Amino acid sequence: MKIALTSLFVDDQRAALAFYTEVLGFQKRHDIPLGEDSWLTVVSPESPHGPELLLEPARHPAVKPYRDALAEDGIPLAQFAVDNIEAEHARLTGLGVVFTQPPTDIGTAFVAVFDDTCGNLIQLIEMKPDADNTP
């Protein structure tokens, strides 16, 4: 068994697609119309056949209280790995992305958290070269 797809709730699928592709740099993989919404997924250009991220409409009434409570405590809903967190922080800040946590040394890695403008906090992580993260 392996992870092929994971999902995030987004307020507006078209705005989310723009943010995840134009700002973060992901690529659209599937965009299949389903009534008002779409089966909308993106992938990393670094692994186009790797795990897909489903941008799921946030209309269900349980979503808002769930995400608001997590945002209040600063809890990210997804983690993306980067090679150079300082460079990504500078690049994204330049594009107007708001970070709730700047790049921070947590020992085995550097992490940072930003607001994806679609209702979620997202964590970036740069593992340190000497950190053995494999079980």
Add this chain to the structure above:
Amino acid sequence: MVDVFRALDDETRRLVLDELSVRDGQTLFELCSVLAMRHGLSLTRQAISQHLGVLESAGLLTTERRGRSKFHYFNPEPLAQITGRWPTRKRTEP
């Protein structure tokens, strides 16, 4: 002032203030991360939240909402009252 001494009489709460004095304005999630990763504390988020509540009641910590998130700040004012009451003086030669 009693609240301040009680709040400081706990290593986890002292570490929280240490971390905030290094970088002020952290979320609960960030404080949980640094306590676990840098200090090896295996506390639940709920427990850390309660510690933050004790620090806040003692006036050593303030919170501010910015956007949708809540940030925690170290307030040293109660400590200034302690040094104001018992000032530290340089030892002078008789």
